Amino acid sequence: MRMKLSLFLVFLIAFIAGCSDSTAKEPEKITPKKTDLILATTTSTQDSGLLDVLRPAFEEKHNFNLKIIAVGTGQALEMGTRGEADVLLVHAPAAEEELVKSGDAINRQKVMYNDFILIGPAGDPAQVKDLSLPEALKKITEIKAAFVSRGDDSGTHKKELELWKKTDIDPKILGKSYIEAGQGMGATLQIASEKNGYTLTDRATFLAQKKNMPETEIMVKGDESLLNIYHVMQVNDEKHDKVNAAGAKAFVQFMIEDDTKKIIKEFGGDKYGEPLFFLFE
Structure with a gap:
């Protein structure tokens, strides 16, 4: 009888141990919510x-x-x-x-x-390529060429207004040729391309968008004021x-x-x- 009880206890302990092993789980790793x-x-x-x-x-x-x-x-x-x-x-x-x-x-x-650059149509109707920035802005206003402004209080727009002011020119004298896009740089570049006009842009966006405007070129670059x-x-x-x-x-x-x-x-x-x-x- 003792022998049978001992064997029963051995089997019972082994069974419990086996169940414990099979149900044991690794603690779940909790990833903090993003x-x-x-x-x-x-x-x-x-x-x-x-x-x-x-x-x-x-x-x-x-x-x-x-x-x-x-x-x-x-x-x-x-x-x-x-x-x-x-x-x-x-x-x-x-x-x-x-x-x-x-x-x-x-x-x-x-x-x-990076730097700001003045870009315009390849035909360059105002003949501003490689001029200084003040000279380029003056020539654009003289022939009332199209100039597209961001017009959105962006960093580029602030820089553009600063440059007009330094040149002592009010861009409003361009009349309808001064186009205020009120949009981002990519959209402004597209409008300038469509209007055969000039605009101020950061170099990075222009290079990234250049494939969409093959007839547009850099006109003025390297001016210290364009940093x-x-x-x-x-x-x-x-x-x-x-x-x-x-x-x-x-x-x-x-x-x-x-x-x-x-x-x-x-x-x-x-x-x-x-x-x-x-x-x-």
């Missing part, structure tokens, strides 16, 4: 294709969904002022400094630069409590890391024969 991070930026970073490369690189490193709102720099800065974005990538230094002074933005970092500098900055969470502060800080840091700089430095070189953006040494 939160949205709103980036307000200029259309040039979107139209050039740069953000199509940077977004997946950022999301692979960080647990955030990067939501990109590409508008004129003026609108992007206004979103920062209202706390409607978490982080800004823009190119209007004077306006950016005002945002920092007001306390709406913090942690402003210089990222990259186009981009900064990234956080919207201040102490002033705007809905800001994703952790995500904004992570994006600013991402934009100045060596790996990101390498992406920016090489972007466009294989496709356009030259990089679209440059880094500060």
Whole structure:
């Protein structure tokens, strides 16, 4: 009887152990839920294709969904002022400094630069190719050639108005030939091409869109006044409590890391024969 009881207990223990082994599971790894991070930026970073490369690189490193709102720099800065974005990538230094002074933005970092260029129809009706920028603007107004302005308070629009002012010319004297697009850079370039007109653009967007406007060429470049500098900055969470502060800080840091700089430095070189953006040494 004792022998039978002992055997029964041995089998029972083995059975329980087997059941325990078969039902044991590895503890599930809990992946933190991704939160949205709103980036307000200029259309040039979107139209050039740069953000199509940077977004997946950022999301692979960080647990955030990067939501990109590409508008004129003026609108992007206004979103920062209202706390409607978490982080800004823009190119209007004077306006950016005002945002920092007001306390709406913090942690402003210089990222990259390219340049503005004056482009126009290959036939060059105003004969401005390779002139200085003030001379080119003067000749455009003299013959009332079509000039298409962004007209949207973007960084490019701010630069254009600044350049007209420095030249002591009111572009309104062009009358109907001065066309205010009120749109992004890509659309403005298309309108300039269709109107056989001139416009100011950042080089990156022009090179990215050049295939769509084969009869449009660079007229004026290299002028010191045409430097186009981009900064990234956080919207201040102490002033705007809905800001994703952790995500904004992570994006600013991402934009100045060596790996990101390498992406920016090489972007466009294989496709356009030259990089679209440059880094500060």
